[in-house]
Amino acid sequence: MRTKLYLLALSGVFFLGSAFVTLTDQPFTLEQLRQLYSQPTSQWPKPDVDPDIKNFQELGVRPDPKFPKDNPYSEKKAELGKFLFFDPRLSVSGQIACASCHEPQLGWGDGKQVSLGHDRQPGKRNAMTLLNVWNNEHLFWDGRANSLEHQMRFPVQDRVEMNHELTQMEKNLNKIKGYQVLFKEVFGKERFTIQEIAQALTTFERTIVSRKSRFDRFLEGKKNELTDLEIKGLHLFRTKARCINCHNGPLFTDNQFHNVGLTYYGRKYEDLGRYHVTKRAEDVGKFRTPSLRDVVYTAPYFHNGLFPTLDGTLNMYNMGMPNLQPTTAAQKADTLFPKTSSHLKPLGLSEDEKQAVIAFLGAISSVQQRINQPELPQ
Amino acid sequence: MRTKLYLLALSGVFFLGSAFVTLTDQPFTLEQLRQLYSQPTSQWPKPDVDPDIKNFQELGVRPDPKFPKDNPYSEKKAELGKFLFFDPRLSVSGQIACASCHEPQLGWGDGKQVSLGHDRQPGKRNAMTLLNVWNNEHLFWDGRANSLEHQMRFPVQDRVEMNHELTQMEKNLNKIKGYQVLFKEVFGKERFTIQEIAQALTTFERTIVSRKSRFDRFLEGKKNELTDLEIKGLHLFRTKARCINCHNGPLFTDNQFHNVGLTYYGRKYEDLGRYHVTKRAEDVGKFRTPSLRDVVYTAPYFHNGLFPTLDGTLNMYNMGMPNLQPTTAAQKADTLFPKTSSHLKPLGLSEDEKQAVIAFLGAISSVQQRINQPELPQ
Structure with a gap:
């Protein structure tokens, strides 16, 4: 906290020449953000996480895979x-x-x-x-x-x-x-x-794992691995863009299910998602949170591949995703009427802010390995 | 020509604040390039095309497809x-x-x-x-x-x-x-x-054609469709980067065959390309020039898919591509020893210049149409 106040006091000198990012009404310059995020993750600015988010984990270095006891690696x-x-x-x-x-x-x-x-x-x-x-x-x-x-x-x-x-x-x-x-x-x-x-x-x-990304190397101490834009994106990811509510932890997923508003309820492309498995009304339209590591390589996005680009995806989140409310009496009485997650809301990201988040998603994407199809046993 | 001299005279005032692009020893500011390229294509700066290039065509607006007389469209x-x-x-x-x-x-x-x-x-x-x-x-x-x-x-x-x-x-x-x-x-x-x-x-x-790109709209008079970086890329594409020697005409291909140095002669991945069809020694290792429209969607690149990104591809061209010379007596006597095209040479593009060319390749790529698989006749 002391560090933050100190930086805030410092910030006056940068006011004219620098871009600002707002966190709970405190503007930071890009230089301040770099200093804040160059600290250990435990001292990073507080993330903008809703109070009902369970088992929140901070972002972190890519962990090695674990193998179950009854099927160990060889x-x-x-x-x-x-x-x-x-x-x-x-x-x-x-x-x-x-x-x-x-x-x-x-x-x-x-x-x-x-x-x-x-x-x-x-x-x-x-x-x-x-x-x-x-x-x-x-x-x-x-x-x-x-x-x-x-x-x-x-x-x-x-x-x-x-x-x-x-x-x-x-x-x-x-x-x-x-x-x-x-x-x-x-x-x-x-x-x-x-x-x-x-x-x-x-x-x-x-064994199919992301390689270490520039973000991992940044966390491990190489502070020039991220550009200013990417650090701004990291900060937005954790705050105003609200991504971290679901995409948290070292693998950028909470391993939970959420309804992002793409249920197409009662229409041709209806997909009730998790509900098909649990039959619980609260699970209607929920889908698993995917990891975002290497996300630049995994287009198109969402359970139905709706968006071919990260740009389109970010635009959709920026609008708060579709959030249909029941209007007719029948809809109001319908216990299965899908509810878009309360964690989603219009974000008000500017074009520059969206591009910063996308730049950060590039920084958590690693260089892909070429894996060739092996010659098969005959 | 008068326009060019006039712009050159004007350029003095921009010298300190602008980036320069060199064409036959004449530096242009970004502003000058925009003015030059806002003219009809016939008045564009002379492209850097080798004297032995045949049937050169200037870049142009995307043409509509033609159908053969013995198989007309319906x-x-x-x-x-x-x-x-x-x-x-x-x-x-x-x-x-x-x-x-x-x-x-x-x-x-x-x-x-x-x-x-x-x-x-x-x-x-x-x-x-x-x-x-x-x-x-x-x-x-x-x-x-x-x-x-x-x-x-x-x-x-x-x-x-x-x-x-x-x-x-x-x-x-x-x-x-x-x-x-x-x-x-x-x-x-x-x-x-x-x-x-x-x-x-x-x-x-x-009927599978690129849609009109921002470059086409630029050519049709919407002069703000291209960014400064893209115009710089266009100019480099036609001059220092030498792309236009082969990727010319409205579809960015000369419809010819060239050896870009990826023959792998005598090695595991050897591919003699056009020679397999014609059996003419001069065709060893030649492959068809692909169109570059929509090139951002057609990765990986080259006949063997060697490079997953445009960045890698541009790096390879910037180095002049592999250009192996016969050294042993046997190689010198070998009439099939592959010759990399004389149109390829080290380009000396800076990182910024490469990025400008890549930006231009983005500007000749159009928004893709979603074509879904139809329900098949039974």
Whole structure:
């Protein structure tokens, strides 16, 4: 607090030549912001977080992935999982692999509004990136799986995705000599089940992590890694732009579900999200908060891939997102009528402020690794 | 010329406060550049084009597509072609459509270094965008097809693409009642051949065009559509950066073949390009000049998708691209030893100048249309 008052006193000399950012009525110059954010995160300006936000975590350095006790990491297991990940023989047509919708060169998504699966049938939702997926407490936009091991069973069986039967897939893969050798090495037996397939696959998936970004290096002490604009964006992200209410912690996600106003209730593209899983009225239209690390590579955005650019996405948040109120008596009586999250409101960001936030999102995006499809076991 | 001298005389007053761009030893201020480029293109500063460049065309407003006399446009034919374009039943597996590698949401390419086809086998080359494909005198990176109608036969039959037989595909499609109705409407008969399939498909493909960009509106008289940085980029594009030697005309391509130094001669990724078609030594390592309209959407770049960003691409051109000289006696005697194009040389662009060129490439990229996959005839 003392530091802040001191800086505020100092600020007079910069008033004429500098841009200002407002935090709870205190304007900061860019120079002051750089000084404030060059301190340890515990001494950063207080974030603008609503009082009912639970389990708030400050932003931080990218953590290393954790592996569950009942499926620990081994290099061989991850290598085996990589083959499975790129193998179209997990699908009934023999043409669709996990990588078809989670392409390393497209931010581990597929770059499309919604994914296309068996017979190129369109799904309902945008393919989520697998970057930092080890951290997800729930999987899918609606959280219907509680572990990656659980998750992988869904796309294999989904008739608009891989359209396969788990038992048939298991049988087919067991016929491949190359896999018999690899599973023997990793699990000690040539015959393998869907459980071991899942263990190998998810071990690979947990290694899919963002590299360290310029923001991480900034936090680790390299104070010139962020530009003035990016530091302004960081401050806005934590304050006026309110992003940090949901996108918090070192991976920029609270692992919770929120309704951002895109339920399309009663209309063609209706998607009740989390409600489909829990059947609780309060979950209507809620979707999982995605991590924002590497977000510049994971377009398009939102559960339905509505916006192809961060600019459009920011404009939508700046407007407060759609917030439809029930008007007719029937709507008022309808317990399922979707409620847009109370954390969303019009932000009043100027064009420059929006660009600063976007610049900051660039600074938490790392250089992508080229992962090539391996030659598959035969 | 009088205008230029007049502006040069004027320039003194800006010398201290403005950035300069050098053209044949004459520095221009940004203000002067804006004035010069606000004139009709015929009065623009002389481009820095090598004397042996043939058929040079100045940049210009986006032209409308032309359709061949023996396959004229009709709306119904284009609509039918759109169904075929998105139909995976053109492939032997029933899973791969033209759109699989030419996805409207990914700049009508696929966003990958090289495409993946039947059984997810990787091809050798990057999927070319279909934007403005009506203008291509030759198709494919190596120009092995002379018309779109000819082109469409290759991917259908290629064993690492759709892996189908033309006659079998024709037979399968003829069984689909919905197509019988549509072909009847367009061609007057229910039974249709590969030739009519090609005519419909290519009529749709010729409608895939860039929208007008800010550069077009600038040329049409809206002189504030380009920023100072973009005008500087335009000037550099035509002069110091030398892009216009090959990327010229209203579609930013000379429709010729050039060796940009990425032949990988004698190494794992060797690709002799145009030579594979013509068997002429002078064509070793030559690839077709792609249009640069909408280039910000068509990453990654070069025939092998080597660079994921324009920044990397510009860095490579700035270095003059790889220009390997034969050193051993065997290399000197080797008539196929690749020669990098004489139009390429180190450019000496500063970081700011590179960013100006990239900004200009943004200004010749238009807002993308959302084209959704249609519901297919059954």
